[in-house]
Amino acid sequence: MRARDWSDTNAVAAAATGCQVCGRQGKLQRAHIIGRARYRGRPQGDDVAMLCVCCHGLYDAHRLDIYPHLTSAQRARAVVVAGGAGMALRRLMGARWRTAPGSLLDQRLRELEDG
Numbered sequence: 001m002r003a004r005d006w007s008d009t010n011a012v013a014a015a016a017t018g019c020q021v022c023g024r025q026g027k028l029q030r031a032h033i034i035g036r037a038r039y040r041g042r043p044q045g046d047d048v049a050m051l052c053v054c055c056h057g058l059y060d061a062h063r064l065d066i067y068p069h070l071t072s073a074q075r076a077r078a079v080v081v082a083g084g085a086g087m088a089l090r091r092l093m094g095a096r097w098r099t100a101p102g103s104l105l106d107q108r109l110r111e112l113e114d115g
């Protein structure tokens with residue numbers, strides 16, 4: 001099995017100055033915005049977010065809403081990779097998918113669908 005090729009995300013990693021969510025500096029990790037199983041081929045630069053260890057752990061545990069911290073290009077890729085705005089938000093919002101008021105969810109769905 002070939003080692004994973006990070007070439008498309010190397011530029012993202014090199015440009016990162018702090019955690020995309022909390023701004024913490026220091027060691028950052030490449031977090032897959034949508035689960036790895038969804039990709040065909042290699043992840044693109046917009047498929048990863050540079051996160052600190054804490055935020056990465058929370059996101060992978062579905063306990064962090066990263067949607068407000070993503071760029072529009074990352075959101076657009078998440079919709080494509082996840083297979084729709086609803087599927088993307090289910091992942092991006094973590095637990096807030098269930099607990100968020102309908103208005104927030106509806107607002108984000110409209111934003112992504114109009115994208």
Ligand SMILES: [Zn+2]
Binds near residue numbers: 019022024
């Ligand atoms: Zn962080």
